[in-house]
Amino acid sequence: MQMAQPISESKRKNTDFTDTSLETTNPKWSPPRRFRLNAEARAGLLFASPFIIGFFIFTLFPLLTSLYLSFTRYDVLNAPRWIGLLNYQRLLADERVGKTLFNTLYFVVLSVPTAIPVALGLALLLNQRVRGRALWRTAFYLPQITPAVAVGVLWIRILSPQDGLLNQALGVVGIQGPAWTIDANWVKPALIIMRTWSVGWLVVILLAALQQVPRELYEAATVDGAGPFQRFRFITLPMISGVLFFATITMTIFSLNVFTEPMVIFPPQVFGGQMGPQDSALFYVLYLFNEGFGNFRMGYASALAWVLFVLSVVIVLIQLRISRRLVHTEVGNE
Amino acid sequence: MSVTTLPNLPKTTIAAPSHALTAVGERKSLPWRLIFGILLYGSLIFFTVLFVAPFVWLVSNSLKDSGSAFDPTLIPQPVEWQNYVRIFQEIPLLRMAINTIFVTVLGVGSVLISSSMIAFALARLRFPGRNIVFLGVLGTMLMPGAVTMIPVYLIWKALNLTGTLTPLWLGNVFGSSFYIFMLRQFFLGIPQDIIEAARVDGASYFGIYWRLMLPLARPALIAVAIFEFQAKWNDFMGPLIYVQKGELVTLSLGLQQFVQRMGYGQFRWELLFAASVVVTLPMMILYLMAQKQFIEGIATTGSKG
Numbered sequence: 001m002q003m004a005q006p007i008s009e010s011k012r013k014n015t016d017f018t019d020t021s022l023e024t025t026n027p028k029w030s031p032p033r034r035f036r037l038n039a040e041a042r043a044g045l046l047f048a049s050p051f052i053i054g055f056f057i058f059t060l061f062p063l064l065t066s067l068y069l070s071f072t073r074y075d076v077l078n079a080p081r082w083i084g085l086l087n088y089q090r091l092l093a094d095e096r097v098g099k100t101l102f103n104t105l106y107f108v109v110l111s112v113p114t115a116i117p118v119a120l121g122l123a124l125l126l127n128q129r130v131r132g133r134a135l136w137r138t139a140f141y142l143p144q145i146t147p148a149v150a151v152g153v154l155w156i157r158i159l160s161p162q163d164g165l166l167n168q169a170l171g172v173v174g175i176q177g178p179a180w181t182i183d184a185n186w187v188k189p190a191l192i193i194m195r196t197w198s199v200g201w202l203v204v205i206l207l208a209a210l211q212q213v214p215r216e217l218y219e220a221a222t223v224d225g226a227g228p229f230q231r232f233r234f235i236t237l238p239m240i241s242g243v244l245f246f247a248t249i250t251m252t253i254f255s256l257n258v259f260t261e262p263m264v265i266f267p268p269q270v271f272g273g274q275m276g277p278q279d280s281a282l283f284y285v286l287y288l289f290n291e292g293f294g295n296f297r298m299g300y301a302s303a304l305a306w307v308l309f310v311l312s313v314v315i316v317l318i319q320l321r322i323s324r325r326l327v328h329t330e331v332g333n334e
Numbered sequence: 335m336s337v338t339t340l341p342n343l344p345k346t347t348i349a350a351p352s353h354a355l356t357a358v359g360e361r362k363s364l365p366w367r368l369i370f371g372i373l374l375y376g377s378l379i380f381f382t383v384l385f386v387a388p389f390v391w392l393v394s395n396s397l398k399d400s401g402s403a404f405d406p407t408l409i410p411q412p413v414e415w416q417n418y419v420r421i422f423q424e425i426p427l428l429r430m431a432i433n434t435i436f437v438t439v440l441g442v443g444s445v446l447i448s449s450s451m452i453a454f455a456l457a458r459l460r461f462p463g464r465n466i467v468f469l470g471v472l473g474t475m476l477m478p479g480a481v482t483m484i485p486v487y488l489i490w491k492a493l494n495l496t497g498t499l500t501p502l503w504l505g506n507v508f509g510s511s512f513y514i515f516m517l518r519q520f521f522l523g524i525p526q527d528i529i530e531a532a533r534v535d536g537a538s539y540f541g542i543y544w545r546l547m548l549p550l551a552r553p554a555l556i557a558v559a560i561f562e563f564q565a566k567w568n569d570f571m572g573p574l575i576y577v578q579k580g581e582l583v584t585l586s587l588g589l590q591q592f593v594q595r596m597g598y599g600q601f602r603w604e605l606l607f608a609a610s611v612v613v614t615l616p617m618m619i620l621y622l623m624a625q626k627q628f629i630e631g632i633a634t635t636g637s638k639g
Contacts, residue, residue, distance in 0.1 A: 047539070
C-alpha cells in the first residue's frame with residue numbers, strides 16, 4: 001500500500017535528529033550539541049508516546065503472553081502449568097475445531113466476495129447524477145448504525161421459517177423459503193445475507209473513493225472513444241483499487257472474527273449446547289471465547305488464538321501478494 | 335493511496351459525481367435518458383426497500399400487542415405505545431443507557447485526543463523510529479482481537495478492574511490504530527508550510543497541535559467520533575467479558591440477556607423489538623444529525639486508502 005507524501009516532504013534533506021553540525025538548512029533547529037534530540041524530535045516522541053506505551057502493554061505483551069499460555073494449562077485460579085505442545089495436539093485432534101474452521105472459512109470466502117461487489121454496485125449507483133443522494137446513502141447506511149445485538153434480535157425473527165420477513169418476501173415472488181435457522185445447511189447462507197445487509201460502511205468509503213476520481217480522466221477517455229464499461233474497467237477500477245484492497249482485507253479480518261451475531265441468534269441453550277443446528281453456527285472466535293471464558297481452559301484458548309493469528313497473517317500476506325499485481329499505485333507517490 | 339497528490343489535475347469537489355457510466359458532454363437522446371433514469375432510480379428504490387424494510391418491520395412489530403405479533407399487517411391495530419413503557423419496567427434500560435453513555439463518552443473523548451496527537455506526530459513531526467511506529471500502527475490494525483483477548487483480560491484482572499466499566503474505555507487513551515491511520519492520512523494533506531510558519535512565529539508544538547491542527551481536522555475528527563461512538567455504543571464482546579451482569583450492564587449486553595431470558599419462545603417479541611428500537615434510536619439520531627460532516631470527514635482522509 002503506497003502512502004501519499006506531499007512534495008515538500010521529499011525535498012527535506014536533513015534527517016538528523018541529533019544535530020551535530022553547525023550547518024543546517026533550517027535555522028530554527030536547536031543549537032548543536034552531541035546526541036541531543038531537537039525540539040521536533042522530542043515533541044514527536046512525546047506525542048506518539050501514548051501509542052508506543054499502549055502497543056507494549058496491549059499488543060506486544062499480550063501477544064507474547066498468549067504464546068506462552070498456549071503451552072500451558074491455565075484455569076485462572078491456579079498458576080499456569082507448562083504442558084508443552086499438548087494444547088496444539090489437542091487442537092489438531094479436536095473435531096469441533098475442524099468444524100469451526102470450516103464454518104469460519106466458509107463464511108469468509110462467501111461473505112467477502114458477496115459484500116464487496118454489492119457495496120461497489122450501490123456506491124456506483126450513488127455516484128451517478130442522482131437527486132437526494134443523502135437520502136439513499138442514509139438508507140444504505142442505516143443497518144450499519146444498528147447495534148449488532150439489535151441486528152441479531154431483528155434477524156432472528158426475519159429468518160423465522162413460518163412468519164419471518166424473509167420467507168414472507170420470498171413467498172411474494174413464489175419461492176418457498178427454507179428453514180433458515182433450523183436447517184443446518186441454510187444457517188451460514190442466512191448469516192451471509194445478514195452480513196451483506198450491513199455493508200453500509202463499505203458503500204460510504206467506496207463512494208468517497210469514487211468521487212475522488214478526477215473527472216478529467218473520464219472526459220479524456222470518452223474523447224478517445226471509450227464506452228461506459230471500458231471506462232469502468234480502465235479508469236474506475238484502477239483508481240479505487242487501493243480502497244478496494246483495503247476494504248477486502250478489513251472485511252476478511254472482520255469475517256474471520258465474527259462473534260456477536262451468531263451469539264445472539266443461536267444461543268447454545270436452544271440447540272442443546274451446540275451453536276446452531278449441528279454446530280453449523282460454531283465460528284472460531286465463538287469457540288475460543290467459550291473455551292477461555294466459559295470452560296476456563298485459557299491455555300487451550302490461547303493456542304486457538306495463536307492459530308487464528310497465524311492464519312490471519314498468512315491470509316493477509318496472500319492478499320498482499322495478489323494485490324501487488326492488481327492494485328494500481330499512482331505516479332507521484334513514494 | 336490518496337488521489338490528492340496528483341499534481342496537475344484540479345481536485346474534484348466532494349459533491350461532483352463521477353461520470354463512470356455516463357459520459358460528460360454525451361448528450362443522450364430522450365428515450366435513453368428516460369430508460370437510464372428509470373433504471374437508476376428503480377434500482378435505488380429497490381435496494382432502499384431491501385435495506386429499510388427490516389426496520390419498518392421492527393418498528394411495526396414493536397407496536398403490536400402480544401397476540402398479533404408478526405401478523406402480516408403493517409400498521410398494528412391497536413397501536414401499543416405501552417410496549418415502550420413496559421420495557422423500561424421489565425429491564426433496567428435507563429441504567430443500562432447511563433452505563434453505555436458513560437463508556438461511550440469517555441471512550442470517544444480519549445480516542446479523539448490520543449489518536450489525533452499520535453497521527454500528528456506520525457504525519458508531520460520527524461522523530462527517530464517514526465517509521466517503526468507507523469508499522470506498529472499498521473500491524474495493530476490487521477491483528478485479530480481474539481489473539482490478545484485473554485492476556486488483556488488477565489492484565490485488567492491483575493489491576494482489579496474486571497467487573498468495572500473501566501476496561502471498556504481506558505484502552506482508548508492509548509489511541510486506536512484505525513483512527514490513527516485515518517487522521518494521519520488527513521494530516522498529510524495539510525501543507526508543511528503552515529506548520530513552519532507557525533513555528534517561525536514561535537508557537538510550541540503543542541500549540542500547533544491544539545490551535546492549528548485540531549480545528550483544521552474537524553471533519554475528520556467528527557468522522558472518527560461517530561465511528562467510535564458507534565463502536566462503543568454497540569460493543570457487545572467487551573461488556574460480555576468484563577461486566578457480565580449486575581448494575582453495570584450496558585445496552586447491548588442487556589438486550590442480549592433479555593433475549594436469552596426469553597429463549598425462542600413466541601411470546602413478548604414485541605417487547606424485545608421495542609427494546610431494540612430504543613437501543614438503536616440514539617445512534618440513528620446522531621448519524622442523521624452529523625451525516626454531512628461524517629461523509630466529508632471520510633472523504634478528506636483519502637477514503638482510508
